[in-house]
Amino acid sequence: MKKVLYRLFGDFEKEEKWINEMGAQGWHLQKFSFGRFTFTMGEPGAFIYRNEFISGMSSKEKKDYFEFLKDSGILIINELGGWVYMKKAASDGPFELYTDAKSKIAYYKRMLNIFALLFFINAWMGIANISIFWDKAKYGFINPTIGVFNIAAALLIAYPIIKIIQRKRLLEKDQKFFE
Known part of the structure; x- marks a missing residue:
């Protein structure tokens, strides 16, 4: 089952919290664009989602960074306008991009x-x-x-x-x- 929701957020941390709340209900983010979020139904709470603003990276830096994330068990969902959404299995434990x-x-x-x-x-x-x-x-x-x-x-x-x-x-x- 697929669900498309439209929301505009001025606060990226509130947006990330909302995406995680949707994931806890079983709605997993598949794609996003400006104000448009596409979800599919799945196991509730299976993933932890993070967003990050990566604008300013060269294409090589971005490629290396995405490889690092992939090697860490993090899946890139979508990238748009310098913003990237990623997810990691909740069973792998906490998922923070910046720990200090x-x-x-x-x-x-x-x-x-x-x-x-x-x-x-x-x-x-x-x-x-x-x-x-x-x-x-x-x-x-x-x-x-x-x-x-x-x-x-x-x-x-x-x-x-x-x-x-x-x-x-x-x-x-x-x-x-x-x-």
């Missing part, structure tokens, strides 16, 4: 770099399209409209940035506490 604070902080920094770049590009393009190109006689309403969409995209990107900064700061605070 230092590596998790480095992961958050990598994510912040990409998201911040996307935020600033969209914000700058939005402002440029709204203010500089507001010549209605020459451009009509297309540039201000695109500018509004860019600003909206920047605001949507700001939410995950805020969540990542909060998590990173919490890890850094905990790390300093234990030093």
